[in-house]
Amino acid sequence: MKKPMTLTRLTLALAAVFVTHAASAEAPFVVKDIRVEGIQRTEAGTVFSYLPVKVGDTMTDEKTAAAIKALYATGFFKDVRLEARDGVVIVTVQERPSIAKITLSGIKEFSEDDLKAGLKQTGLAEGRVLDRSLVEKAEQELQRQYFNRGKYAVEIKSTLTPLERNRVAVQFDVVEGDSAKIRQINIVGNKAFKEKELLNQLTSTTPNWLTWYTKNDQYSKTRLAGDLEALRSFYLNRGYLEFNVDSTQVSISPDKQGIYITVNVTEGPQYRVSDVKLAGQMLVPEAELRKLITLEPGEVFERDRLTESTKKIGDRLGNDGYAFANVNAVPELDKEKSTVAFTLFVDPGRRVYVNRINVAGNTRTRDEVVRREIRQMEGAYYDAEKINRSRDRLNRLGYFNEVNIETPSVAGTTDQVDVNVSVAEKSTGNIMLGAGFSSSEGLVLSGSVSQSNVFGTGNRLSAQINSGSVNTVYSLSYTNPYYTIDGISLGYDIYRRDVDASELDGVGDYETSTYGAGVRFGLPINERDFISFGLTYEQTSITTDADSPTNYQKFEEEFGSDNDTVRVDTSWARDTRNSHLFPTRGLFQRVAAEVGTPLGSLEYYKLSFQHQQYFPLSKRFTLMLNGEVGVGGGLSDKPLPFFKNFYAGGTSSVRGFENGTLGPKDDENNALGGDKRVVGNAELFFPLPGLKDDQSLRMSAFVDAGATFGPNDDQHRYENFAFGDLRYSAGVAVLWVSPLGPLKFSLAQPLSSKEDDEEEMFQFTLGNVF
Structure with missing residues (x-):
């Protein structure tokens, strides 16, 4: 690849010699005209624009050399000659060939289109003039791309094939x-x-059973830099303030x-904290700031x-309008005692007001839908907590792929910022046809049509169909989350729900078909607490047979196969979790009541409480x-309808036991459910080994406990709550958010099962099952 460059320099040198020789034979002259010869693709005007000589100029040796140099510098020509005839300058050029086609063979690791796009950025592309130096640069770029993938044995060879009309492949x-x-x-x-x-x-790691997927056994300079920083953080978080990575050697085997x-x-040495002091301008009481310091002597x-402490102090000052507060931690090392004292210097800066709040990017969603989620007010002090809360609320809407909030200073002021x-936006409409499978219900077909941002108003409309062997649901719902300006929501629901319990092993046979329509209201008390109230009318048809439990048959005989319910639902919920799918902190609490009122033929109550x-x-x-x-019962001397009973056992309560089988049973050992339910779970979540940074997959180890209780137990074992009747299990589980939907499976070992318990060690659910 070096030879063409040498020829180019030689041509230029020979041309210069020729010009010098010609110039020595002729004295300077006035240019009467300029002609260009040899061009095929290049316009004559392009050549004239680069020439430093014009008609009427006096041609000298210096201008001749400058003209040749300027035309070579364009990169369009591989040979340039200048001649003079009776005052006419004749420029004869030989154009470089153009690139007609670029092909890559043997490419498997990359997309050919992606590589061509990368070559284009280096200047090598079809239709452009060939520059051999760019071919060399392209080879080096391709080699670099392969090196980044760990393919150090890659061989790249370029071939230039001349074509007609001064083109090249x-x-x-x-x-x-x-x-x-x-x-x-090796760590030395x-x-x-320990090194392990x-x-x-x-x-970065050596090959293991998962590196075929993670590729972490392939060397990457960027990944190694991140690893060294992770190693540094590991030591600094354990007191080794003077830790240092002295050197790193990376070698490759001969093959x-x-x-x-x-x-x-x-x-x-390992350092302990001797003291933490505050200094500077503290506009917040020092006692309050000290509570934010988590580093203790x-x-x-x-x-x-230490980083957390300085951030909390900065955020606290930001809540009072000091948007540009700065907290610097200055260490004082005592190497003899291996202790360190920190002084946190607080510089609050100026107190800042919010000038304007600007919203951009919402092409479909109405401006008011975005603004009603923003907690920061115009004209008020800047409040970092309210701005962060605004970002979280906008993200939770589900209308946007990305939400960015910036607070630039207002030009010409020192105490004002805008909130931009x-x-x-993303598509908020969804049409889905799918299938799922669960170990309890078998094949579940589902379909839904939903729009969570109807006409950009923020209102939600959805229709769903879910068909399983046990539960079949058809529903239509509409929700206006801001029925009033204060955030009171209003929703309507129409549904049909069919239950065929005979498809569940170990559960008493019965079938119900329920039609319902309801209205519901929601009231946000604050950013974390929410109260809801609903009124629903239901009609339920019951079908039992000779194999159904006796009390089911008696209920149908006493109250008929067709019943109606005017149901009141109310609940209070608090949710501070940082994620709905994979939370790592926060809590979820919910208290709910369901009451069948005297306006219907079924009168009952169900109360439940959950703390997670x-x-x-x-x-x-x-x-x-x-x-x-959970606890329930009948009202007005009527029993709790058996199809409203609580159930326990299965993937959503106590894994390792068949769905709904823990609790009261009839003489045939069929589960009846109960009017009381207790469930407890302890679960430790962690990344799947080898997939530390994969956010779609995680593993857990768990212990479950629970059962239901009630007076309808024909075996008289679960009539009253007793800790000895709870069932326990332990095992491991995996949750994977796959392209087909959430996949959950668990392997559980019952720890306290009885002889007649229905065990099911392996359980799983694929897809969204309702």
Whole structure:
């Protein structure tokens, strides 16, 4: 590839010699005309625009050399000659060939279109003038792309094929070879921690059973830099303030198939915190700011806790309008005692007001739908907490792919900012046909049509059909989340629900068909608490047979097969979870009541309480504790309808037992459900080994407990609540948000089963099952 460059320089030198020789034969002259010869694609005007000589100018040796140099510099020509005839300058050029076609062969690791797009950015593209130096640059860029994928044995060869009309075809032949794998990672200099523990902090790893998917066994310079920072954070969070990565060596085996990494570190001593002081301008009482400091004297230093403390102080000042507050932590090391004291210097800056709130990007959603979720007010002090809450509320709407809030200063002022809310809308309509499968219901067909932002108003409209062997649901619902300006919601529901309990093993046979219509209201008490109230009318048809439990048959005989209910539903809920799918902190509490009023033929009540809380144990481990209690009964000397009973057992309560089988049973050992229900779960969530950063997949280890109780127990074992009658199980579970929908499966071992319990160790659900 170096030869053409040499020829070009030689041509230029020879041309210069020729010009010099010609110039020595003729004296300077006035240019009467300029002619261009040899051009095929290039316009004559383009040549004239680059020439430093015009008609009427005096042609000299210096201008001749400058003209040749200028035309070569365009890159359009591989040869340039100047001649003079009776005052006419004749410019004779030989154009570089144009690129007619670029082909790549042997490409498997990348998309050919993506690589061509990358080559175009380097200047090599079809239709452009060929520059051999760009071909070399393209080879290097392709090689770099393969090196980033760990293919160090790649071979790339370029071939230029001349074509008619001064064109050329460029072909890159690629032999990709195999990806080089990280064969060994060594950490040298560690004393306080075992090498295995340190290697667990790195994303890069040697081949294992999951690296075919994660590709983490392929060397990447960027990934290694991130790993070294993770290693540094590991030490700094354990008090090693003077930790340092001295050097990193990366070597490759002669066959270019193996990568060997050696990291040399110096740990230094472990430091404890001796004191934490506050200094500077503290506009908030010092006692209040001290409560935000999580770093305590006497403890081992942790950088994350120091960062958290400074951020909390900055956020607290931001809540009072000090948008540009700055908190700097200055350490004082005592190397003899291995202690460190910190002084947190607080600089609040100016108090800032909000000038205007601007909304952009909402092409379909009405402006008022966005603005009613914003908690920051124009003309008020800047409040960081309200702005963050506004961002969370907009994200929770589900109307936008992205929500960005910026607070630029207002030009010409020192104490005002604008709040610019920028959203990127997404499609909020959804038509879905799908299928799911659960271990309890078998095949479940589903279909839905929904629009969560009807005409940009923020109102929701949906129609759903879900067909399973046990539950079949048809529903139509409409919700206006802002029926009033204060955020009171109004919704309507029409539905049909068919239940065929005979399809569940171990549960008493019966069938119900329920038609219902209702109206509901919701009232937000604050940002976390929500109260709802609903009124529903239902008509239920009951079908029993000779195999149905006796009390089911008696209920049908006494109250008939057709009943109606005027039902009142009310609930209070508090939700502080940071995510609805994979929460890592926060709690969810709910108290609910369902009452069948005297306006219908069925009179009953059902009360339930749930408390669920998530505790972040570390960045990777989250503990979830969940408790549920339910109680129900009849009113006006009427019993609780058996089809309103509580059930326990299965994937949503106590895994390891068949769905709905824990509790009162008839003489045939069929589960009847009960008027009381107790369920408890403790679950430890963590990433699947080898998939540390995959947000769509996580694993858990759990312990479940629960059962139902009631007076309808023919075996007289679950008539009254007793801890000895609770059933326990333990196991592991995996939740994967797959392209087909959520996939949940668990492997559980019952710990306290009785002889007649219906066990089911492996349970799973695929798709959205309602």
